[in-house]
Amino acid sequence: MPKAIKVKNQWQIAYENELNQEEEMDFIKLAKQRYSCRKYKSTVVEEEKLNQVLEAGRIAPSAVNYQPWIFVVVKDKNLEQLRTCYHRDWFDTAPVYIVLCANHKQSWKRYDKKDHADIDVSIAADHITLAATSLGLASCWVCNFDKDKVIETLNLTSDYEPVVILSLGYPDDKVNENRHDKKRKTLEEIVFYEKL
Numbered sequence: 454m455p456k457a458i459k460v461k462n463q464w465q466i467a468y469e470n471e472l473n474q475e476e477e478m479d480f481i482k483l484a485k486q487r488y489s490c491r492k493y494k495s496t497v498v499e500e501e502k503l504n505q506v507l508e509a510g511r512i513a514p515s516a517v518n519y520q521p522w523i524f525v526v527v528k529d530k531n532l533e534q535l536r537t538c539y540h541r542d543w544f545d546t547a548p549v550y551i552v553l554c555a556n557h558k559q560s561w562k563r564y565d566k567k568d569h570a571d572i573d574v575s576i577a578a579d580h581i582t583l584a585a586t587s588l589g590l591a592s593c594w595v596c597n598f599d600k601d602k603v604i605e606t607l608n609l610t611s612d613y614e615p616v617v618i619l620s621l622g623y624p625d626d627k628v629n630e631n632r633h634d635k636k637r638k639t640l641e642e643i644v645f646y647e648k649l
């Protein structure tokens with residue numbers, strides 16, 4: 454019996470190409486919509502949305518899949534104290550904070566001892582901010598916080614280092630999706646093929 458050969462016709466190919474282009478466009482659009490929001494509404498972030506955002510962090514890739522992180526959510530009893538760890542008026546407007554902490558004992562170290570914890574945590578943070586954007590929420594990375602204060606506030610043991618605080622909430626401003634045209638380096642400046 455001859456095997457049935459499935460040949461795609463030109464319409465199928467055209468449709469699939471179109472679909473791929475749309476998918477790509479969707480991602481770039483989402484990435485452009487993510488921005489550092491520094492003005493939030495006091496609207497409560499729904500538990501369901503918060504869980505979806507945390508799930509996006511959970512499924513992030515990490516070196517050797519070690520997942521050397523914890524995510525500490527602050528939105529209740531510890532709000533006021535966490536806000537003292539980074540002194541900006543805008544920071545106080547966020548209704549939720551997710552503090553991503555690295556566990557340097559769990560993280561992968563390369564042969565030259567390079568610790569990959571910060572890279573892993575950053576990927577999780579990026580997943581979280583993009584997921585938040587897709588749900589109509591906004592966020593901002595904050596790394597310029599008082600580290601010792603954060604450790605004390607969250608009762609962190611010596612295994613954990615706070616790497617980034619993500620503020621989270623409904624935005625009370627508007628994103629400029631075209632800002633990257635001027636505010637990012639051009640591809641010509643940063644991309645090299647084969648060699649520098």
Ligand SMILES: Cc1cc2nc3c(=O)[nH]c(=O)nc-3n(C[C@H](O)[C@H](O)[C@H](O)COP(=O)(O)O)c2cc1C
Nearest residue numbers: 487488489490491541593594595596597598617632
């Ligand atoms: C690792 C990292 C640390 C950052 N730390 C802070 C911070 O401490 N305070 C702050 O207001 N923004 C902080 N940001 C936000 C950047 O300033 C912002 O991402 C950058 O200016 C690009 O703007 P955009 O996020 O709106 O595209 C940080 C961003 C990153 C990625």
